[in-house]
Amino acid sequence: MDDLHRLREWTGYINTIINGYKKSRILFTALNADVFEFLEAEISAADLAAAAGWSERGAGMLLDGLLAMNLAEKHEGRYRNTPMARECLSIRGSAYQGNILRHNMSGWDAWETLEERVRTGTCAPRAESRTGEALRNFILGMSNIAQLSAREVLETMDLSGYTHLLDLGGGPGTYAITFLQAHPHMEATLFDQPEVVDIAREQVVNAGLDRRFNYIAGDCLSDSIGNGYDLVFISNLIHSFSDEENGTLVKKAYDALVPGGTLIIKDFIVENDRSGPPYSLIFALQMLVHTPGGNTYTYQDIQGWTDAAGFGPGKAASLTPQTRLWIADKPAAAHIV
DSSP, rough: OHHHHHHHHHHHHHHHHHHHHHHHHHHHHHHHHHHHHHHHOOEHHHHHHHTTTTTHHHHHHHHHHHHHSEEEEEEEEEEEEEEOHHHTTTTSSTTTTTHHHHHHHHHHHTTHHHHHHHHSOOOGGGOOOHHHHHHHHHHHHHHHHHHHHHHHHHHHHOOOOOOEEEOOOOOTTTHHHHHHHHHTTTEEEEEEEEEHHHHHHHHHHHHTTTGGGEEEOOOOOOOOOOOOEEEEESSOOGGSOOOOHHHHHHHHHHHEEEEEEEEEEEEEOOTSSSSOHHHHHHHHHHHHHSSSSSSOEEEEHHHHHHHHHOOOOOOOEESSSOEEEEEOOOOOSSSOO
8 A cells, every 4th residue: 555655646746747737728818818807706607708708618617727726716606716816816916926927928838949948958049038018027027026025035134224226137126116115215226128127117106216216228248237336136137147147247246336235146046966946946947948048056156156256255045945045245345356
């Protein structure tokens, strides 16, 4: 029986992996059709079918699929959102994830190229290029994720002593917005590509913080990022770049900081022996199918960049099992590197 039980567990686990794409497709289909907005109130399969232009048979099956995934409740033949779906999948939810879901949906075809990417070890640069709605989904998807992560950073670190933040590759500005809301004496400069800065401006204005924000648009590897900052924050950016490019980026951050300033790198940092965390190891493959040289990096990798740039000894901190920080200070009496 022990052998049978073990084999049953193993085959069950393998089948969970095999069938993962089915749950993804159910969720994507529901999101695309605004099903979670309909489910804010109780609705029957027939009413959903009429509203969405679907067959009643198909609508009922999809709703039962959401029920199976704990994303819908069912009572006397009528369905509505579970609390989790209400908060995370309805646009009015406090932890809405719709934009990041649409971003992940757009990567469906890219993952079909995984075998070729493994064979060659890279992909064409255009694979990571985004414009229009795809870019907006990606940037606002980063906001979906960051709205919780930014609060976790504040719970982990005391930023009250800093006055001028550079949010480098800041995307929608969610981290900078959250930090400035917590620290009224702080101002921020957000650096990103021109079309991303336009999206960030919208978010900053909506937060009522436009008087405390500055912007620099450009390429973070080749253009000036400014100077005079006492805090540089780099979130979920290094995984898009090669080891050499990240060395360049960290040196630019060092040069932009005042003596005694701090660099914080937040990313899916992996253990030095690349034994985990599991999410971060799989995310490296996301970079393989989307970027020419991106990866997830170890603490040792990142320390190599900060040491070479001239930073003092760094230290690690964890926000979640997969999201981690590397923190390094520029010496107060900065030496020339």
